[in-house]
Amino acid sequence: MINILIVVSSALFNNFGLSIIVLTIIVRGITTPLTLKQLRSTKALQELQPKMAELHQKYGKDKQKLAQEQMRMYKESGVNPAGCLLPMLIQLPIWISLFQSIIRVLAIVPEDFLKLSGHLYSAWPQVFSLVPLNSRFLWLDLAVPDRFLLLPILVGGTMWLQQKMVTKEDRGSQTAGAEPDDAVDNAVDVRLPHPAVPEWAGALLGGFQCHQHWHAVLHYWRLGWTGRSRGSQTDGAG
Protein backbone atom coordinates (compact mmCIF):
# COMPACT_ATOMS: atom_id res chain seq x y z
CA MET A 1 0.00 0.00 0.00
CA ILE A 2 2.97 2.32 0.73
CA ASN A 3 4.30 1.92 -2.77
CA ILE A 4 0.86 2.44 -4.28
CA LEU A 5 0.46 5.66 -2.31
CA ILE A 6 3.81 6.91 -3.58
CA VAL A 7 3.08 6.05 -7.20
CA VAL A 8 -0.42 7.53 -7.08
CA SER A 9 0.96 10.68 -5.49
CA SER A 10 3.47 11.00 -8.29
CA ALA A 11 0.75 10.51 -10.90
CA LEU A 12 -1.34 13.23 -9.26
CA PHE A 13 1.09 16.13 -9.71
CA ASN A 14 3.20 15.00 -6.76
CA ASN A 15 0.28 15.81 -4.46
CA PHE A 16 0.08 13.51 -1.48
CA GLY A 17 -3.22 14.96 -0.31
CA LEU A 18 -4.88 14.10 -3.60
CA SER A 19 -3.41 10.62 -3.52
CA ILE A 20 -4.93 10.00 -0.06
CA ILE A 21 -8.32 11.08 -1.38
CA VAL A 22 -8.09 9.00 -4.53
CA LEU A 23 -6.83 5.89 -2.79
CA THR A 24 -9.48 6.20 -0.08
CA ILE A 25 -12.15 6.42 -2.78
CA ILE A 26 -10.71 3.40 -4.59
CA VAL A 27 -10.56 1.30 -1.42
CA ARG A 28 -14.03 2.49 -0.46
CA GLY A 29 -15.30 1.54 -3.91
CA ILE A 30 -13.83 -1.94 -3.62
CA THR A 31 -15.37 -2.46 -0.20
CA THR A 32 -18.75 -0.99 -1.18
CA PRO A 33 -20.48 -4.37 -1.56
CA LEU A 34 -19.46 -5.22 1.99
CA THR A 35 -20.59 -1.84 3.23
CA LEU A 36 -23.98 -2.22 1.53
CA LYS A 37 -24.40 -5.60 3.14
CA GLN A 38 -23.55 -4.06 6.48
CA LEU A 39 -26.03 -1.24 6.00
CA ARG A 40 -28.81 -3.60 4.95
CA SER A 41 -28.16 -5.69 8.05
CA THR A 42 -28.26 -2.61 10.22
CA LYS A 43 -31.51 -1.47 8.68
CA ALA A 44 -33.09 -4.88 9.13
CA LEU A 45 -32.09 -4.88 12.78
CA GLN A 46 -33.55 -1.42 13.23
CA GLU A 47 -36.85 -2.52 11.81
CA LEU A 48 -37.00 -5.28 14.36
CA GLN A 49 -36.48 -2.85 17.24
CA PRO A 50 -40.21 -2.31 18.03
CA LYS A 51 -40.72 -6.08 18.24
CA MET A 52 -37.62 -6.36 20.41
CA ALA A 53 -39.06 -3.72 22.70
CA GLU A 54 -42.26 -5.77 22.99
CA LEU A 55 -40.28 -8.86 23.88
CA HIS A 56 -38.40 -6.89 26.55
CA GLN A 57 -41.70 -5.79 28.04
CA LYS A 58 -43.11 -9.28 27.97
CA TYR A 59 -40.10 -11.32 29.12
CA GLY A 60 -37.91 -8.66 30.71
CA LYS A 61 -37.52 -10.57 33.96
CA ASP A 62 -36.86 -13.98 32.42
CA LYS A 63 -33.54 -13.57 30.66
CA GLN A 64 -33.45 -17.10 29.30
CA LYS A 65 -36.91 -16.89 27.82
CA LEU A 66 -36.10 -13.46 26.42
CA ALA A 67 -33.00 -14.79 24.71
CA GLN A 68 -34.96 -17.72 23.27
CA GLU A 69 -37.69 -15.49 21.91
CA GLN A 70 -35.16 -13.10 20.46
CA MET A 71 -33.36 -15.92 18.60
CA ARG A 72 -36.71 -17.24 17.37
CA MET A 73 -37.62 -13.80 16.08
CA TYR A 74 -34.28 -13.43 14.30
CA LYS A 75 -34.74 -16.85 12.74
CA GLU A 76 -38.27 -16.17 11.58
CA SER A 77 -37.38 -12.81 10.10
CA GLY A 78 -34.19 -14.14 8.51
CA VAL A 79 -32.03 -11.50 10.17
CA ASN A 80 -28.56 -12.31 11.42
CA PRO A 81 -27.84 -10.20 14.52
CA ALA A 82 -24.14 -10.34 13.77
CA GLY A 83 -24.72 -9.70 10.08
CA CYS A 84 -23.26 -6.21 10.23
CA LEU A 85 -20.15 -7.39 12.03
CA LEU A 86 -18.56 -9.66 9.46
CA PRO A 87 -18.39 -7.08 6.63
CA MET A 88 -16.89 -4.62 9.11
CA LEU A 89 -14.30 -7.14 10.29
CA ILE A 90 -13.25 -7.87 6.71
CA GLN A 91 -12.82 -4.18 5.94
CA LEU A 92 -10.90 -3.43 9.11
CA PRO A 93 -7.48 -4.76 8.07
CA ILE A 94 -7.78 -2.96 4.73
CA TRP A 95 -8.38 0.39 6.41
CA ILE A 96 -5.73 -0.23 9.04
CA SER A 97 -3.29 -1.01 6.24
CA LEU A 98 -4.17 2.20 4.40
CA PHE A 99 -3.85 4.38 7.47
CA GLN A 100 -0.58 2.72 8.51
CA SER A 101 0.79 3.29 5.02
CA ILE A 102 -0.15 6.98 5.17
CA ILE A 103 1.71 7.30 8.46
CA ARG A 104 4.81 5.49 7.16
CA VAL A 105 5.03 7.35 3.88
CA LEU A 106 4.97 10.67 5.69
CA ALA A 107 8.13 9.75 7.60
CA ILE A 108 9.31 12.94 9.25
CA VAL A 109 12.02 11.98 11.68
CA PRO A 110 15.19 10.39 10.24
CA GLU A 111 14.57 7.08 12.01
CA ASP A 112 11.20 6.65 10.29
CA PHE A 113 12.75 7.69 7.01
CA LEU A 114 15.34 4.95 7.24
CA LYS A 115 12.65 2.40 8.05
CA LEU A 116 10.68 3.53 5.01
CA SER A 117 13.51 2.41 2.73
CA GLY A 118 12.81 -1.17 3.74
CA HIS A 119 9.23 -0.98 2.43
CA LEU A 120 10.00 0.15 -1.10
CA TYR A 121 9.54 -2.36 -3.93
CA SER A 122 12.56 -2.88 -6.11
CA ALA A 123 10.11 -3.95 -8.82
CA TRP A 124 8.96 -0.29 -8.97
CA PRO A 125 12.24 1.58 -9.21
CA GLN A 126 10.55 4.96 -9.47
CA VAL A 127 9.36 4.83 -5.87
CA PHE A 128 12.91 5.26 -4.56
CA SER A 129 13.30 8.62 -6.24
CA LEU A 130 9.84 9.91 -5.39
CA VAL A 131 10.40 9.99 -1.64
CA PRO A 132 10.19 12.31 0.22
CA LEU A 133 6.69 13.27 -0.85
CA ASN A 134 5.29 16.76 -0.89
CA SER A 135 3.24 16.89 2.29
CA ARG A 136 1.47 20.17 1.56
CA PHE A 137 -2.20 20.10 0.59
CA LEU A 138 -4.35 23.25 0.48
CA TRP A 139 -3.76 25.02 3.78
CA LEU A 140 -2.43 21.89 5.44
CA ASP A 141 0.92 20.38 6.05
CA LEU A 142 -0.19 16.76 6.24
CA ALA A 143 2.84 15.86 8.32
CA VAL A 144 1.68 17.94 11.28
CA PRO A 145 -1.60 18.37 13.15
CA ASP A 146 -4.08 20.86 11.67
CA ARG A 147 -3.48 23.90 13.86
CA PHE A 148 -6.75 25.50 12.78
CA LEU A 149 -8.62 22.34 13.84
CA LEU A 150 -10.81 22.56 10.75
CA LEU A 151 -10.20 18.97 9.77
CA PRO A 152 -11.02 17.42 13.16
CA ILE A 153 -14.20 19.50 13.31
CA LEU A 154 -15.19 18.45 9.78
CA VAL A 155 -14.57 14.81 10.59
CA GLY A 156 -16.53 15.07 13.81
CA GLY A 157 -19.36 16.84 12.08
CA THR A 158 -19.73 14.25 9.35
CA MET A 159 -19.53 11.43 11.86
CA TRP A 160 -22.34 13.04 13.84
CA LEU A 161 -24.37 13.56 10.69
CA GLN A 162 -23.89 9.99 9.68
CA GLN A 163 -24.97 8.84 13.09
CA LYS A 164 -28.12 10.92 12.69
CA MET A 165 -28.76 9.27 9.35
CA VAL A 166 -28.45 5.83 10.84
CA THR A 167 -30.18 6.29 14.16
CA LYS A 168 -33.89 5.66 13.94
CA GLU A 169 -36.03 6.51 16.88
CA ASP A 170 -39.73 6.01 17.06
CA ARG A 171 -40.88 8.29 19.86
CA GLY A 172 -44.26 6.52 19.91
CA SER A 173 -42.78 3.23 21.02
CA GLN A 174 -39.86 4.65 22.98
CA THR A 175 -39.06 2.73 26.09
CA ALA A 176 -38.12 4.44 29.27
CA GLY A 177 -34.46 5.34 29.44
CA ALA A 178 -33.83 5.01 25.72
CA GLU A 179 -33.26 8.73 25.04
CA PRO A 180 -29.95 9.13 26.91
CA ASP A 181 -28.51 6.23 24.86
CA ASP A 182 -28.86 8.28 21.68
CA ALA A 183 -27.07 11.17 23.31
CA VAL A 184 -24.31 8.86 24.46
CA ASP A 185 -23.97 7.54 20.92
CA ASN A 186 -23.66 11.09 19.67
CA ALA A 187 -21.08 11.82 22.32
CA VAL A 188 -19.03 8.82 21.29
CA ASP A 189 -19.10 9.83 17.63
CA VAL A 190 -18.11 13.42 18.25
CA ARG A 191 -15.34 12.40 20.62
CA LEU A 192 -13.64 10.11 18.16
CA PRO A 193 -11.83 12.53 15.83
CA HIS A 194 -9.11 13.75 18.17
CA PRO A 195 -6.74 16.30 16.63
CA ALA A 196 -4.07 13.78 17.69
CA VAL A 197 -0.70 15.37 18.14
CA PRO A 198 1.26 12.78 16.10
CA GLU A 199 2.90 14.34 13.09
CA TRP A 200 0.82 12.43 10.59
CA ALA A 201 -2.49 13.59 12.10
CA GLY A 202 -3.33 15.87 9.20
CA ALA A 203 -2.99 13.10 6.62
CA LEU A 204 -4.85 10.58 8.72
CA LEU A 205 -7.78 12.86 9.38
CA GLY A 206 -7.90 13.78 5.70
CA GLY A 207 -8.19 10.14 4.77
CA PHE A 208 -10.76 9.54 7.46
CA GLN A 209 -12.78 12.51 6.21
CA CYS A 210 -12.96 10.97 2.72
CA HIS A 211 -14.00 7.69 4.24
CA GLN A 212 -16.78 9.39 6.18
CA HIS A 213 -18.09 11.31 3.19
CA TRP A 214 -18.24 8.17 1.07
CA HIS A 215 -19.99 6.23 3.80
CA ALA A 216 -22.56 9.00 4.32
CA VAL A 217 -23.24 9.30 0.58
CA LEU A 218 -23.60 5.54 0.22
CA HIS A 219 -25.92 5.33 3.18
CA TYR A 220 -28.16 8.08 1.92
CA TRP A 221 -28.23 6.66 -1.62
CA ARG A 222 -29.19 3.16 -0.52
CA LEU A 223 -31.19 3.70 2.63
CA GLY A 224 -32.12 7.36 2.66
CA TRP A 225 -32.29 9.32 5.86
CA THR A 226 -33.27 6.67 8.40
CA GLY A 227 -32.87 9.09 11.28
CA ARG A 228 -35.28 10.29 13.98
CA SER A 229 -38.93 10.27 13.20
CA ARG A 230 -41.16 12.30 15.43
CA GLY A 231 -44.35 10.65 16.64
CA SER A 232 -44.70 7.98 13.95
CA GLN A 233 -42.77 5.00 12.75
CA THR A 234 -41.33 6.05 9.47
CA ASP A 235 -38.75 4.27 7.40
CA GLY A 236 -36.60 7.06 5.95
CA ALA A 237 -35.33 4.77 3.20
CA GLY A 238 -38.77 4.54 1.70
Next chain:
Amino acid sequence: MGKVLLLAVLLLVIAGGLAIPSCSPAKGIPRGWSGVSVSDDTLFLGSMEGKLVAVDKSTQQRLWPDVPFKKKQSGGFGCTQGTSAVAIYGTPAVTSNLVYITGYNGKMYAVNAETGALRWVYPREDELEPIVGGPVVAGDKVYFGSSDGRLYALDAATGDEVWIFESEGKIWGTPAVNGETLYIGSFDQKLYALNVTDGSPKWQFETEGAIVATPLVYDDTVYVGSFDRYLYALSEADGSLRWKYQGSNWFWSRPLADNGIIYAGSVDGKVYALKAKNGEMVVVFDMESPVSSSPILVAGNVIVAVEAGQIYSLNINPRQKKLLVNLEDEIFASLAASDDVIYIHSADDVVYAVDARSGAILWSLELESE
Protein backbone atom coordinates in the same frame (compact mmCIF):
# COMPACT_ATOMS: atom_id res chain seq x y z
CA MET B 1 -32.64 20.05 32.94
CA GLY B 2 -31.37 16.59 32.11
CA LYS B 3 -30.82 17.57 28.49
CA VAL B 4 -28.99 20.75 29.47
CA LEU B 5 -26.73 18.73 31.72
CA LEU B 6 -26.13 16.21 28.98
CA LEU B 7 -25.29 18.97 26.52
CA ALA B 8 -22.86 20.48 29.00
CA VAL B 9 -21.21 17.09 29.46
CA LEU B 10 -21.02 16.69 25.68
CA LEU B 11 -19.34 20.06 25.27
CA LEU B 12 -16.86 19.26 28.04
CA VAL B 13 -16.06 15.95 26.40
CA ILE B 14 -15.50 17.63 23.04
CA ALA B 15 -13.28 20.27 24.59
CA GLY B 16 -11.35 17.64 26.48
CA GLY B 17 -11.09 15.46 23.43
CA LEU B 18 -9.57 18.33 21.50
CA ALA B 19 -7.37 19.72 24.24
CA ILE B 20 -6.02 16.71 26.06
CA PRO B 21 -4.26 15.04 23.12
CA SER B 22 -2.68 18.40 22.30
CA CYS B 23 -1.14 18.41 25.72
CA SER B 24 0.03 14.83 25.58
CA PRO B 25 3.47 13.85 24.32
CA ALA B 26 3.75 13.50 20.57
CA LYS B 27 4.51 10.14 19.01
CA GLY B 28 7.32 9.56 16.42
CA ILE B 29 9.83 11.34 18.64
CA PRO B 30 13.31 11.73 17.12
CA ARG B 31 16.06 10.06 19.19
CA GLY B 32 19.23 10.88 17.32
CA TRP B 33 22.30 8.89 16.35
CA SER B 34 25.36 11.06 16.95
CA GLY B 35 28.69 9.56 15.99
CA VAL B 36 31.85 9.86 18.06
CA SER B 37 34.60 12.42 17.44
CA VAL B 38 38.04 11.54 18.69
CA SER B 39 40.38 14.36 19.67
CA ASP B 40 43.62 13.33 21.36
CA ASP B 41 42.50 11.41 24.43
CA THR B 42 38.91 12.57 24.45
CA LEU B 43 35.76 11.28 22.83
CA PHE B 44 33.02 13.79 22.08
CA LEU B 45 29.50 12.82 21.11
CA GLY B 46 25.85 13.74 21.56
CA SER B 47 23.88 11.41 23.79
CA MET B 48 20.27 10.41 23.22
CA GLU B 49 19.35 12.47 26.23
CA GLY B 50 20.32 15.54 24.22
CA LYS B 51 23.66 16.19 25.95
CA LEU B 52 27.17 16.83 24.73
CA VAL B 53 29.36 14.23 26.38
CA ALA B 54 33.16 14.34 26.74
CA VAL B 55 34.79 11.10 27.85
CA ASP B 56 38.42 10.26 28.50
CA LYS B 57 39.05 7.25 26.26
CA SER B 58 41.53 5.67 28.68
CA THR B 59 39.59 5.98 31.90
CA GLN B 60 36.02 6.38 30.54
CA GLN B 61 35.57 9.26 32.99
CA ARG B 62 33.69 12.40 32.01
CA LEU B 63 35.92 15.41 31.39
CA TRP B 64 33.17 17.71 32.53
CA PRO B 65 29.47 17.42 33.33
CA ASP B 66 27.37 16.61 30.28
CA VAL B 67 26.11 19.76 28.60
CA PRO B 68 22.34 19.48 28.15
CA PHE B 69 20.45 21.00 25.27
CA LYS B 70 16.75 21.48 25.76
CA LYS B 71 13.83 22.22 23.52
CA LYS B 72 10.65 23.97 24.58
CA GLN B 73 7.66 21.85 23.75
CA SER B 74 4.30 23.41 23.12
CA GLY B 75 1.01 21.57 22.75
CA GLY B 76 -2.20 22.95 21.29
CA PHE B 77 -4.44 25.40 23.07
CA GLY B 78 -1.39 27.07 24.57
CA CYS B 79 -0.62 23.95 26.56
CA THR B 80 3.11 24.38 27.16
CA GLN B 81 4.79 21.33 28.60
CA GLY B 82 8.16 22.74 29.51
CA THR B 83 11.36 21.40 28.01
CA SER B 84 12.38 18.09 26.45
CA ALA B 85 15.67 16.54 25.33
CA VAL B 86 17.02 17.45 21.92
CA ALA B 87 17.84 14.70 19.44
CA ILE B 88 21.39 14.91 18.10
CA TYR B 89 22.12 13.23 14.77
CA GLY B 90 25.34 14.87 13.65
CA THR B 91 28.81 13.95 14.81
CA PRO B 92 30.45 16.84 16.68
CA ALA B 93 33.27 18.73 15.00
CA VAL B 94 36.27 19.49 17.18
CA THR B 95 39.01 22.10 16.90
CA SER B 96 41.76 22.83 19.37
CA ASN B 97 39.52 24.70 21.77
CA LEU B 98 35.90 24.34 20.68
CA VAL B 99 33.44 21.52 20.08
CA TYR B 100 30.66 22.22 17.62
CA ILE B 101 27.42 20.30 17.72
CA THR B 102 24.04 20.61 16.01
CA GLY B 103 20.64 19.67 17.37
CA TYR B 104 17.27 18.63 15.98
CA ASN B 105 15.92 21.67 17.80
CA GLY B 106 17.41 23.80 15.04
CA LYS B 107 20.36 25.18 16.98
CA MET B 108 24.11 25.01 16.59
CA TYR B 109 26.27 25.09 19.73
CA ALA B 110 29.93 25.86 20.30
CA VAL B 111 31.26 24.56 23.59
CA ASN B 112 34.65 25.02 25.22
CA ALA B 113 36.45 21.70 24.76
CA GLU B 114 38.40 22.07 28.04
CA THR B 115 35.65 23.13 30.39
CA GLY B 116 32.31 22.32 28.76
CA ALA B 117 31.20 25.94 29.03
CA LEU B 118 28.88 27.16 26.28
CA ARG B 119 30.70 29.70 24.09
CA TRP B 120 27.96 30.62 21.67
CA VAL B 121 24.73 29.35 20.18
CA TYR B 122 23.20 30.03 16.78
CA PRO B 123 20.67 31.41 16.27
CA ARG B 124 20.76 33.34 19.52
CA GLU B 125 16.99 33.80 19.58
CA ASP B 126 14.45 31.45 18.02
CA GLU B 127 15.35 28.24 16.23
CA LEU B 128 15.99 27.03 12.73
CA GLU B 129 14.24 24.02 11.22
CA PRO B 130 15.54 20.67 12.49
CA ILE B 131 19.22 20.02 11.87
CA VAL B 132 20.13 16.43 11.03
CA GLY B 133 23.60 16.64 9.50
CA GLY B 134 26.72 17.40 11.48
CA PRO B 135 28.90 20.53 11.34
CA VAL B 136 32.19 20.84 9.50
CA VAL B 137 34.97 23.24 10.45
CA ALA B 138 37.31 24.47 7.74
CA GLY B 139 39.57 27.46 8.20
CA ASP B 140 37.87 30.04 10.36
CA LYS B 141 34.34 28.98 9.55
CA VAL B 142 31.91 26.27 10.60
CA TYR B 143 29.33 24.95 8.13
CA PHE B 144 26.10 23.03 8.56
CA GLY B 145 22.82 22.43 6.76
CA SER B 146 19.24 22.60 8.00
CA SER B 147 15.80 21.25 7.09
CA ASP B 148 14.97 24.77 5.92
CA GLY B 149 17.08 24.03 2.85
CA ARG B 150 19.87 26.40 3.81
CA LEU B 151 23.58 25.84 4.19
CA TYR B 152 24.96 28.11 6.91
CA ALA B 153 28.49 29.41 7.20
CA LEU B 154 29.31 30.96 10.57
CA ASP B 155 32.40 32.48 12.07
CA ALA B 156 33.82 29.58 14.06
CA ALA B 157 35.00 31.78 16.95
CA THR B 158 31.94 33.96 17.44
CA GLY B 159 29.00 32.24 15.72
CA ASP B 160 28.32 35.31 13.56
CA GLU B 161 26.67 34.64 10.24
CA VAL B 162 29.10 34.89 7.33
CA TRP B 163 26.92 33.63 4.47
CA ILE B 164 23.91 31.48 3.75
CA PHE B 165 23.23 29.39 0.66
CA GLU B 166 19.69 28.35 -0.15
CA SER B 167 18.73 25.13 -1.90
CA GLU B 168 15.22 23.99 -2.78
CA GLY B 169 14.96 21.09 -0.43
CA LYS B 170 15.92 20.03 3.07
CA ILE B 171 19.58 19.57 3.80
CA TRP B 172 20.14 16.56 6.02
CA GLY B 173 23.70 15.70 5.08
CA THR B 174 27.01 16.85 6.52
CA PRO B 175 28.99 19.04 4.13
CA ALA B 176 32.38 18.00 2.78
CA VAL B 177 35.12 20.60 2.31
CA ASN B 178 38.15 20.22 0.08
CA GLY B 179 40.36 23.24 -0.33
CA GLU B 180 38.25 26.21 -1.35
CA THR B 181 35.16 24.20 -2.22
CA LEU B 182 32.32 22.90 -0.12
CA TYR B 183 30.09 20.07 -1.33
CA ILE B 184 26.60 19.47 -0.06
CA GLY B 185 23.59 17.46 -1.19
CA SER B 186 19.95 18.39 -0.77
CA PHE B 187 16.45 16.89 -0.87
CA ASP B 188 16.05 18.86 -4.13
CA GLN B 189 18.12 16.03 -5.68
CA LYS B 190 21.14 18.21 -6.39
CA LEU B 191 24.74 18.14 -5.30
CA TYR B 192 26.14 21.64 -4.92
CA ALA B 193 29.74 22.78 -5.08
CA LEU B 194 30.09 26.12 -3.32
CA ASN B 195 32.88 28.59 -2.80
CA VAL B 196 33.80 28.44 0.91
CA THR B 197 34.56 32.16 1.02
CA ASP B 198 31.17 33.52 0.05
CA GLY B 199 28.88 30.55 -0.71
CA SER B 200 28.65 31.34 -4.40
CA PRO B 201 27.85 28.23 -6.45
CA LYS B 202 30.63 26.79 -8.60
CA TRP B 203 28.53 24.05 -10.12
CA GLN B 204 25.65 21.77 -9.35
CA PHE B 205 24.76 18.27 -10.45
CA GLU B 206 21.24 16.95 -10.53
CA THR B 207 20.43 13.33 -9.71
CA GLU B 208 16.99 11.71 -9.65
CA GLY B 209 16.69 11.32 -5.95
CA ALA B 210 17.21 13.19 -2.70
CA ILE B 211 20.79 13.36 -1.45
CA VAL B 212 21.44 12.76 2.23
CA ALA B 213 24.89 11.21 2.08
CA THR B 214 28.02 13.20 2.80
CA PRO B 215 30.12 13.45 -0.36
CA LEU B 216 33.65 12.05 -0.58
CA VAL B 217 36.39 13.88 -2.44
CA TYR B 218 39.15 11.59 -3.64
CA ASP B 219 41.64 12.07 -6.41
CA ASP B 220 39.92 15.02 -8.16
CA THR B 221 36.60 13.23 -8.08
CA VAL B 222 33.54 13.76 -5.92
CA TYR B 223 31.66 10.59 -4.97
CA VAL B 224 28.13 10.79 -3.62
CA GLY B 225 25.19 8.43 -3.29
CA SER B 226 21.58 9.39 -3.95
CA PHE B 227 18.07 8.13 -3.19
CA ASP B 228 17.77 7.22 -6.87
CA ARG B 229 19.96 4.22 -5.93
CA TYR B 230 23.00 5.45 -7.83
CA LEU B 231 26.49 6.19 -6.62
CA TYR B 232 27.87 9.04 -8.69
CA ALA B 233 31.46 9.96 -9.54
CA LEU B 234 31.73 13.58 -10.65
CA SER B 235 34.59 15.72 -11.77
CA GLU B 236 35.70 17.93 -8.91
CA ALA B 237 36.43 20.78 -11.30
CA ASP B 238 33.10 21.15 -13.06
CA GLY B 239 30.71 18.48 -11.75
CA SER B 240 30.54 16.55 -15.00
CA LEU B 241 29.60 12.90 -14.68
CA ARG B 242 32.46 10.42 -14.86
CA TRP B 243 30.46 7.32 -14.06
CA LYS B 244 27.58 6.07 -11.97
CA TYR B 245 26.78 2.74 -10.41
CA GLN B 246 23.35 1.44 -9.47
CA GLY B 247 22.60 -0.27 -6.18
CA SER B 248 19.27 -1.72 -5.03
CA ASN B 249 18.21 0.93 -2.53
CA TRP B 250 19.23 4.32 -1.14
CA PHE B 251 22.78 5.35 -0.50
CA TRP B 252 22.60 6.99 2.91
CA SER B 253 26.20 7.05 4.18
CA ARG B 254 29.47 8.59 3.06
CA PRO B 255 31.60 6.33 0.84
CA LEU B 256 35.20 5.44 1.71
CA ALA B 257 38.23 5.40 -0.57
CA ASP B 258 41.26 3.19 -0.15
CA ASN B 259 43.94 2.27 -2.65
CA GLY B 260 41.95 3.14 -5.74
CA ILE B 261 38.78 1.41 -4.54
CA ILE B 262 35.56 3.09 -3.43
CA TYR B 263 33.54 1.34 -0.74
CA ALA B 264 29.92 2.45 -0.67
CA GLY B 265 27.41 1.06 1.80
CA SER B 266 23.72 1.04 0.96
CA VAL B 267 20.53 0.45 2.92
CA ASP B 268 19.98 -2.50 0.58
CA GLY B 269 22.36 -4.35 2.88
CA LYS B 270 25.37 -4.34 0.61
CA VAL B 271 28.76 -2.70 0.42
CA TYR B 272 29.86 -2.09 -3.13
CA ALA B 273 33.60 -2.10 -3.81
CA LEU B 274 34.16 -0.26 -7.09
CA LYS B 275 37.18 0.90 -8.99
CA ALA B 276 37.49 4.63 -8.37
CA LYS B 277 38.60 5.35 -11.93
CA ASN B 278 35.70 3.86 -13.85
CA GLY B 279 33.15 2.42 -11.40
CA GLU B 280 33.85 -1.15 -12.41
CA MET B 281 32.54 -3.51 -9.78
CA VAL B 282 35.30 -5.34 -7.91
CA VAL B 283 33.18 -7.14 -5.36
CA VAL B 284 29.82 -6.76 -3.64
CA PHE B 285 29.73 -7.69 0.03
CA ASP B 286 26.38 -8.91 1.29
CA MET B 287 26.11 -7.48 4.82
CA GLU B 288 22.64 -8.95 5.49
CA SER B 289 21.49 -5.74 7.14
CA PRO B 290 21.13 -2.13 5.95
CA VAL B 291 24.26 0.01 6.02
CA SER B 292 23.48 3.57 7.11
CA SER B 293 26.68 4.16 9.08
CA SER B 294 29.72 5.46 7.18
CA PRO B 295 32.57 2.94 6.89
CA ILE B 296 36.10 3.78 8.09
CA LEU B 297 39.63 2.59 7.43
CA VAL B 298 41.47 1.14 10.40
CA ALA B 299 44.75 -0.77 10.38
CA GLY B 300 44.50 -1.27 6.63
CA ASN B 301 41.02 -2.77 6.82
CA VAL B 302 37.66 -1.35 5.82
CA ILE B 303 35.42 -1.44 8.87
CA VAL B 304 31.65 -1.37 8.35
CA ALA B 305 28.81 -1.40 10.87
CA VAL B 306 25.35 -2.60 9.90
CA GLU B 307 22.06 -1.58 11.46
CA ALA B 308 21.57 -4.98 13.10
CA GLY B 309 24.65 -4.35 15.28
CA GLN B 310 27.40 -6.36 13.62
CA ILE B 311 30.76 -4.83 12.75
CA TYR B 312 32.71 -6.32 9.90
CA SER B 313 36.21 -6.03 8.54
CA LEU B 314 36.28 -6.16 4.74
CA ASN B 315 39.09 -6.96 2.37
CA ILE B 316 39.13 -7.36 -1.38
CA ASN B 317 42.42 -9.17 -1.74
CA PRO B 318 41.79 -11.83 -0.78
CA ARG B 319 38.05 -11.28 -0.79
CA GLN B 320 37.07 -11.49 2.85
CA LYS B 321 34.24 -10.40 5.08
CA LYS B 322 35.13 -11.04 8.70
CA LEU B 323 32.74 -10.50 11.59
CA LEU B 324 34.64 -8.51 14.19
CA VAL B 325 31.99 -8.25 16.83
CA ASN B 326 28.23 -8.48 17.25
CA LEU B 327 27.11 -5.74 19.62
CA GLU B 328 23.48 -6.95 19.50
CA ASP B 329 22.50 -3.29 19.52
CA GLU B 330 21.35 -1.24 16.54
CA ILE B 331 23.94 1.00 14.90
CA PHE B 332 23.05 4.05 12.83
CA ALA B 333 25.86 6.39 13.85
CA SER B 334 29.09 6.65 11.95
CA LEU B 335 32.17 4.95 13.33
CA ALA B 336 35.33 6.60 14.61
CA ALA B 337 38.76 5.17 15.24
CA SER B 338 42.04 6.01 16.87
CA ASP B 339 45.14 3.86 17.51
CA ASP B 340 43.46 0.74 16.11
CA VAL B 341 40.47 1.11 18.40
CA ILE B 342 37.01 1.57 16.92
CA TYR B 343 34.49 3.71 18.80
CA ILE B 344 30.79 3.13 18.24
CA HIS B 345 27.74 4.90 19.64
CA SER B 346 24.84 2.46 19.54
CA ALA B 347 21.12 3.12 19.37
CA ASP B 348 20.81 2.13 23.03
CA ASP B 349 23.02 5.10 23.93
CA VAL B 350 26.07 3.00 24.75
CA VAL B 351 29.60 3.82 23.63
CA TYR B 352 31.74 0.81 22.76
CA ALA B 353 35.49 0.63 22.26
CA VAL B 354 36.40 -2.34 20.07
CA ASP B 355 39.84 -3.61 19.12
CA ALA B 356 40.05 -3.27 15.33
CA ARG B 357 42.13 -6.42 14.86
CA SER B 358 40.60 -8.92 17.28
CA GLY B 359 37.09 -7.51 17.63
CA ALA B 360 37.32 -7.67 21.42
CA ILE B 361 35.15 -5.19 23.28
CA LEU B 362 37.68 -3.23 25.35
CA TRP B 363 35.06 -1.32 27.28
CA SER B 364 31.52 -0.01 27.03
CA LEU B 365 29.92 2.99 28.65
CA GLU B 366 26.20 3.60 29.11
CA LEU B 367 25.45 7.27 28.64
CA GLU B 368 21.94 7.26 30.06
CA SER B 369 21.78 9.09 33.39
CA GLU B 370 20.63 7.12 36.36
